[in-house]
Each structure stands twice: as structure tokens, then as C-alpha cells.
Amino acid sequence: MTIKDVAEKSGVSVSTVSRVLNDHPDVSEKVRERVLAVVDELHYVPNNSARDLIKSEAETIGVIVRGSDNEFFTPVIERIEEEIEKTGYKMAVSRIKAGADEVTAGASLERSKRLSGLIFLGGCFDYTPEQVAMLNVPFVCCTYTNSFGTLDPDRYSSVSIDDYEEARRAVDYLIKRGHKKIAVLLETVDDHSISQLRYKGYLRALEDAGIRPEDDLTEETGYYDMAAAYDGMKRLIERRPDLTAVFTIADSMAIAAMKALHDCGRRVPEDCSVIAIDGIKTSLYTIPTLTTYIQPAREMGAEAVKALIGILKDNKGQIHKRFDTKLRTGGTVKTLE
Amino acid sequence: MTIKDVAEKSGVSVSTVSRVLNDHPDVSEKVRERVLAVVDELHYVPNNSARDLIKSEAETIGVIVRGSDNEFFTPVIERIEEEIEKTGYKMAVSRIKAGADEVTAGASLERSKRLSGLIFLGGCFDYTPEQVAMLNVPFVCCTYTNSFGTLDPDRYSSVSIDDYEEARRAVDYLIKRGHKKIAVLLETVDDHSISQLRYKGYLRALEDAGIRPEDDLTEETGYYDMAAAYDGMKRLIERRPDLTAVFTIADSMAIAAMKALHDCGRRVPEDCSVIAIDGIKTSLYTIPTLTTYIQPAREMGAEAVKALIGILKDNKGQIHKRFDTKLRTGGTVKTLE
DNA sequence: TTGAAAGCGCTAACAT
DNA sequence: ATGTTAGCGCTTTCAA
Numbered sequence: 001m002t003i004k005d006v007a008e009k010s011g012v013s014v015s016t017v018s019r020v021l022n023d024h025p026d027v028s029e030k031v032r033e034r035v036l037a038v039v040d041e042l043h044y045v046p047n048n049s050a051r052d053l054i055k056s057e058a059e060t061i062g063v064i065v066r067g068s069d070n071e072f073f074t075p076v077i078e079r080i081e082e083e084i085e086k087t088g089y090k091m092a093v094s095r096i097k098a099g100a101d102e103v104t105a106g107a108s109l110e111r112s113k114r115l116s117g118l119i120f121l122g123g124c125f126d127y128t129p130e131q132v133a134m135l136n137v138p139f140v141c142c143t144y145t146n147s148f149g150t151l152d153p154d155r156y157s158s159v160s161i162d163d164y165e166e167a168r169r170a171v172d173y174l175i176k177r178g179h180k181k182i183a184v185l186l187e188t189v190d191d192h193s194i195s196q197l198r199y200k201g202y203l204r205a206l207e208d209a210g211i212r213p214e215d216d217l218t219e220e221t222g223y224y225d226m227a228a229a230y231d232g233m234k235r236l237i238e239r240r241p242d243l244t245a246v247f248t249i250a251d252s253m254a255i256a257a258m259k260a261l262h263d264c265g266r267r268v269p270e271d272c273s274v275i276a277i278d279g280i281k282t283s284l285y286t287i288p289t290l291t292t293y294i295q296p297a298r299e300m301g302a303e304a305v306k307a308l309i310g311i312l313k314d315n316k317g318q319i320h321k322r323f324d325t326k327l328r329t330g331g332t333v334k335t336l337e
Numbered sequence: 338m339t340i341k342d343v344a345e346k347s348g349v350s351v352s353t354v355s356r357v358l359n360d361h362p363d364v365s366e367k368v369r370e371r372v373l374a375v376v377d378e379l380h381y382v383p384n385n386s387a388r389d390l391i392k393s394e395a396e397t398i399g400v401i402v403r404g405s406d407n408e409f410f411t412p413v414i415e416r417i418e419e420e421i422e423k424t425g426y427k428m429a430v431s432r433i434k435a436g437a438d439e440v441t442a443g444a445s446l447e448r449s450k451r452l453s454g455l456i457f458l459g460g461c462f463d464y465t466p467e468q469v470a471m472l473n474v475p476f477v478c479c480t481y482t483n484s485f486g487t488l489d490p491d492r493y494s495s496v497s498i499d500d501y502e503e504a505r506r507a508v509d510y511l512i513k514r515g516h517k518k519i520a521v522l523l524e525t526v527d528d529h530s531i532s533q534l535r536y537k538g539y540l541r542a543l544e545d546a547g548i549r550p551e552d553d554l555t556e557e558t559g560y561y562d563m564a565a566a567y568d569g570m571k572r573l574i575e576r577r578p579d580l581t582a583v584f585t586i587a588d589s590m591a592i593a594a595m596k597a598l599h600d601c602g603r604r605v606p607e608d609c610s611v612i613a614i615d616g617i618k619t620s621l622y623t624i625p626t627l628t629t630y631i632q633p634a635r636e637m638g639a640e641a642v643k644a645l646i647g648i649l650k651d652n653k654g655q656i657h658k659r660f661d662t663k664l665r666t667g668g669t670v671k672t673l674e
Numbered sequence: 675t676t677g678a679a680a681g682c683g684c685t686a687a688c689a690t
Numbered sequence: 691a692t693g694t695t696a697g698c699g700c701t702t703t704c705a706a
Contacts (some may be wrong), residue, residue, distance in 0.1 A: 001448070002683055013693045018685055026691055043471050045448030049395065050683035052386040053698045069411050069618075078405065081432075093430070095418075111338070111382030134380055226622060259622040281406075282619055285563060285596040339699055350677045355701055363675055387699035390682050 001044055010038045021046060058114040060090040061308060064106050066122040067098035067224055071252060071280045072297065073121055076143065079301030080119060087309055089116065098224050103127060107134040117308045125149055126192040132156070138311045138318070142304040143295070145320060148192040157307040157318045159300050163194055163277075166293050166325050167201025168208075170275050171247050173291075173327075175209045178336030179245040179273060182206070183217040183236050185257055186249045187224050198249040198277065216240055221253070229253035233260035244272060244336060251278035254290050258332070269334035279328060288331025296323050338381055347375045358383060395451040397427040398645060401443050403459040404435035404561055408589060408617045409634065410458055413480065416638030417456060424646055426453065435561050440464060444471040454645045462486055463529040469493070475648045475655070479641040480632070482657060485529040494644040494655045496637050500531055500614075503630050503662050504538025505545075507612050508584050510628075510664075512546045515673030516582040516610060519543070520554040520573050522594055523586045524561050535586040535614065553577055558590070566590035570597035581609060581673060588615035591627050595669070606671035616665060625668025633660050 003021075007014040012031060019027050020035040038044075052058035061084050065073055077093070084091045092113050096105045102123045109115060118139035125141060126148035132139075132155065145158035174182050184202045187195040199218075206213050219236045221228035229248065233256065236243065248254040254276035258268050266272045268288065276283070279294025303321050310316035340358075344351040349368060356364050357372040375381070389395035398421050402410055414430070421428045429450050433442045439460045446452060455476035462478060463485035469476075469492065482495035511519050521539045524532040536555070543550050556573045558565035566585065570593065573580065585591040591613035595605050603609045605625065613620070616631025640658050647653035 003685095004683080014683090015685080015694080016692060019692085022685080028691060031691080043444065043448070045445055047390070047451060047683050048449045049386040049389040049451070050698090051685080053384070053390055053683080053700085054685050055698080058386065068415065071408070074406050107380065108382055111380070112385045114384060114386070226618060230622070255619065255622050259624060259626075262624045281563060282592065285567070285592050287596060287599045287624060289596075340701095341699080351700080352678080352702080353676060356676090359701080365675060368675085384699050387682090388701080390684090390699080391701050392682080 001042060003044075003046065006035065006038050006042060006044050009042065010035045052114065056114070057116045058090065059088070060092050060113050060115050061305070062106060062109045062113060062115040062118045063091060063093045064102045064109065064118065064120050064123075065093060065095045066100065066102050066120070068095040070122065070224070071282060072250070072278050072295070073143075074281075075297040076121060076301040079298040080142075080305055083302050083305035087305070087313075089309075098122075103131055103135065106139065110135065110137055116312055119304050119308060122193075124192045127151060129155065138308060140304045140307050143300060144194065147197055153320060154318050157304075157311070158320045159303045159307060159323070160321075161277075161295050161323050161325055163197035164201040164204070166277055167198035167247070167249070168205045169201075169325075170277055170293055171202045171205035172208070174245045174247065174273060174275055174333065175205060175211070177273070177333060180211055181217065181240070181243045181245070182211075183219060183240065183243045183246040184249070185219050185221065185229060185232055185236065185246055185253055188220045188222065189218065195249055202247055217243065224250070226252055226256040229256035230260045233257040234264060237261065237264045237266065245333070246272060246274055248274065248276045251276045251280045251283040251290060251292055254292065254332075255283060255286055258286055258290075269332050273334050274332040277325065279325075283330075286330075286332075289328075291330040291332045292328055293325035294328050295325055299323060338379060340381075340383065343372065343375050343379060343381050346379065347372045389451065393451070394453045395427065396425070397429050397450050397452050398642070399443060399446045399450060399452040399455045400428060400430045401439045401446065401455065401457050401460075402430060402432045403437065403439050403457070405432040407459065407561070408619060409587070409615050409632070410480075411618075412634040413458060413638040416635040417479075417642055420639050420642035424642070424650075426646075435459075440468055440472065443476065447472065447474055453649055456641050456645060459530075461529045464488060466492065475645060477641045477644050480637060481531065484534055490657060491655050494641075494648070495657045496640045496644060496660070497658075498614075498632050498660050498662055500534035501538040501541070503614055504535035504584070504586070505542045506538075506662075507614055507630055508539045508542035509545070511582045511584065511610060511612055511670065512542060512548070514610070514670060517548055518551075518554065518577070518580045518582070519548075520556060520577065520580045520583040521586070522556050522558065522566060522569055522573065522583055522590055525557045525559065526555065532586055539584055554580065561587070563589055563593040566593035567597045570594040571601060574598065574601045574603065582670070583609060583611055585611065585613045588613045588617045588620040588627060588629055591629065591669075592620060592623055595623060595627075606669050610671050611669040614662065616662075620667075623667075623669075626665075628667040628669045629665055630662035631665050632662055636660060 003014050007017045094109050106118045117137045120141050125146045141158040145160045189199050219232045221232040276292040283290035307319050340351050344354045431446050443455045454474050462483045478495040482497045526536050556569040558569040613629040620627035644656050
């Protein structure tokens, strides 16, 4: 079933069929209708491989998702898909493991699908100019920025929150409510990614309040994973039964931490307060509802696409957009007397 | 950057480069090495559109996911991806809305990507032979089967649990523990899909126990959505404050229902028991842990790919595999005195 | 073991 | 307004 079959059955040439299919103006209404009828009858769908081959670019935007079962990304991807759809570009998603190298994955996708641009969802981003040299299309870092690298800001775009500052705010929120023994639950302190940034914000909040950070209040889970967070929280409780609050660097970790607290006989928030950053759907249904700083996930997705299209079509420059989070006051933080 | 560039730089013809790239035997070791070196140096990646165009089939398996933010599908898709990877086929995922027509989406993907086969994740499946006539490749229904349609079992494969029987078991579990006023929370009773099947199992369990089903113990949320489940559960509690247990047709609904119960001042399980079917990761972290019948999600994903490959490569026939669920005894069911 | 050339399905430039 | 045709990058005969 090719365009040729449609052409023959319609009694026109292939180019006419192509014109109809691509909404070119120079086709008589009569012919257009006839062709469309045949297309319908034959259930004809154009072969995308052939279509793409012809253009130097396949008019596709690649999306590299690092850490695939991260619920936080769900609405981001959803919105990215909607926005890409609107622009007429196609979307190619590639999911890679949490520890994998997104730049290599992006470069590979770029060439095999002949992408026009890339959006990275979650990454280390401590890349140097040499490392991104293999990327020949514009790219946007979505939900993070190049905090640890040496990239020229004109080399890429980013859409993110200020992880450092938001973490500082979250911990300050606890301090303002009388907490001093505040633990932090994260992946690793030096992952050159979200964990490290938010950890620095945690330290800063303590410092500003004149609280000496204590090593054994920092728990590294090693993985971005609920089971690891659960285990980590248990170790934390055992090590420091005197802690009164915990800041987790993600909602999903907070959900697992709350379970660990419960299993250790601690009530939230009476015996231990919990605060996080992210705002995933599920954390609305914990009991009590999680107090967390909500990232505008859908808006960030939209902005990432907008940034890329700006560069691709509208001759605009690279942008670095910072979003604010919004505090959702749940019931997991107690004010100490 | 095309195969031609590689050929020129290596001083060989394009066909030789092609042979190297496709592991054909008739290439001298010397030439092979030289070409590979150039490929590496140039960061050359073959253009997939051109590759696919040449074959009658693109050796791709399409996966249609209906209802994209369904956490239950996450491990299923993960495993499908792993298994497809192993076979050497490519994978093309298309996500559609919960209410959309998966057969049309599948047919469209089949033609545009020239698929070898299709896997449907979640569907209505009340299709008739005429409706699937537009599908020209073998397809597997994963996590459901054609319970409401008139399809010849030789026309398709399926991998599922016995939704009717498992629901009957779940409700029977409650009945055996003394519950009589058992509510059911579902999408709609006649969705020709999971809800309807599990609803029938619910009715059967009541019937077997000689309990008269009561209309106002059935709550239809209209959507597969946590917010809808939360609202539905609230209505249920208000309407029937005397209920002692609720069977939700999905874990995610149970999580929302537990929150609604809590917000209405009911304790789980002391005041109301909750049971479900699915076994998603998050329901391990509810407090108490959700009692649910776990579907072997990853195994089902693997089996779906296996069934398809069996047909595609090994000349095997269509299969209809039923998996058993496994009860996870959490803490959400109380035995009544 | 290697190269030359045809052709996959489509679009677009050119011709009519 | 419509048709003819070259060629996108690749694989695969066929020939050497």
C-alpha cells in the first residue's frame, strides 16, 4: 500500500496525491475529494520513513528521559507531548537508566532520527563544552540546569527551579517552626545533580540559622528509589532517634520515609515532621497530605518546548528560565513548642 | 554525515561500509577495522529512516498504551522494552487517552511505521472481526482479553489475569472476614473493560454468599483517576455510612479512597476495610499497606513479547495466557467479630 | 572480498 | 492544475 496505489486508484499522478496529503494549494477541489476518498477507502497511511528520508531534518524533537519511573516527569512529558504536537513537529522519546549518560543517548538519537532539537529531562549536567560537542542541534535542559559544568549559557537553554534556594526555603520552613535536629534524605551528596544542589540548600539554611550540620543527620540512599528511601529513613531513625524533622529531596522519597517512620512507631507530624520538594500527584493522598514545594511541572514542559521552537523557528536566542515553586501546606510539619 | 562520507574517508565503497555495519561475513578484518575506526571518528550513526524504507517491514513492534499515567503499566512497559530489545526488534510506543480507540491508533501506527506486530496495553476490547480487519499484523492484548467481543481466538493473542475470578476472590476475602455491607468503587459498570469484568466478579461473590447487592453501594467514578476516586469514595461514605468495606478495582483508586475515608474521620481498617487488585509500587507505602491482589506485571509484559515473537519468527500459533494474581496481605482489611 | 547500481516510498523542482 | 522525474540514505542483488 503506497502512494502509487492511491494514485492509480484515483486516476491521478503520485505528485497530486502527495499535494493533497500535504495540503498544498494547487489542487482542484474535485481531485482533492476523490483522492481523499481513495485514501480513506484503502486505509492508506503515508510511510514516515520515506517522508523523513527526503528532508534533511525529520522535524522531530527528541526527548531523553533519565530515570524512567519517576512520577514527577509524568506531567512534564505529557505537556511536552501536547506542545510538540501543536507545533507540527514529531516527538521521539528515549528513556535511559537513572545513571546513564544522557548526552551520548541524545547524540545517538539525534543522528538516527535526524532530530531538529533535544529536550533533556533529568541529567547530571556537569558537562564541559567538549562533552556536548557531539550535539549538533539545540538542546534544552528541562527541570535542571548546568550547575556543575562550564558550559557557555549561549550553548544551551534551560528550564528549572532554583534547587538550591528552594531547598533552603524548605529547611528554613522547618527551622522557623522550631526544628533544630533536621535530617536530610537524598541520593548522594555529590551526584552533580539535584541531590547535591538541594543538599547545599539544606546546609545553607542550617548555617543561616546558626545550626551546626551533623554528619549523621545526612542519609544517602545511593539510588533514586522508594525502597532505598525507606531503608535510608529506617537507618536514620535508628542512628538519630532524637531527630524531629526530615527534609527529603523528592516527594516519592518522602512517601517512603513516612512509611518508615510509621513502621518505627513514629507519628507524622507529632513525632517527626516531613517536608519535600516536587509535588507529585500521589503525595496529595498521603495521610497526612505531604507538605511540599510544588514545581510547576506542566508549565516547565511547555516552556521547554517553547524555548526550543524559539531557537528552531523564530530565530530567538537561548534562554534560561527559572520557575518558582509553590508551597503546598499539607499536614506533615508540626510547630515545636 | 552519511554512509558515503564514511566510505570516502575509509577509501572503500558504500556497500562495504554497509556490510561492516550490518555484520556481514564477507569483509576482510583489515577493512572492517578501518571502517569501524572512521565510524567512530565521525560519530556516524546510520539514518534509520533510510534503513527502514528499504525493508518491507521496519522490524518494529508497536505498543499502544491506553491511559498514559496509569502507574500499573510502568513495570509492564519496562519489561516489554527489555524483551523487545533482546529480540533485536525496535519498539514504537504510542500513548493514547483512556477513552480513545486503540485499534485505530494501532492501525495508524502499523502503517506509518510499518510494524511487524502490535501490543495493546489496556483496551475496551469489545471488538468485532470487522473492527480489527484494519489490523494487518499480529497483535497481543496485554493485561486484558476480548471478553466482550466476538473475535475468533485465532485472530489475536492475549495475556491477562482472570479479572472476573480475581475480583470474586477479593470480595470473597472480605465476606469470609464477616463483611456484608461491601461497596465497590469503579469507573463504570458497563465500560466493556476491566471495571465491568471486576464488577461482575463482585456481584458473583455477593451472590454466592447470599448477600443481596445494593445499588447504592456501587459507586461509578466515570474516570480512571485518583481525584475522581476520592470524590466517589466521599459520596459513598455519605450515602452509606454503614458500609464496612470497599473493593476498589485498582490500587490507585484504593489510595485515593483511603484518603477520603481518613478525611471523613474513618480509620482503615478499624472503621472500613479496603481491598483492591493491581499491586503497584506506591500501594506498598500506604499506611497501612494496601491489601491487594498483585498482578505479575513484569511477567505479563515478557509473555506478551514472547507471544508476538512466537508468531512472527517461530511460526507458532496465537496464545491466550492467563496469569494468577498473588495476594499481598497488607493491613487494610479487618476481620469483623 | 569488493564495487556498481537498482530501488524502497516519498517530496519537490521542473515541465507542461 | 497536474504530471514527470531526480534523489533522500541505505541495503542488496549482481558482477567482477
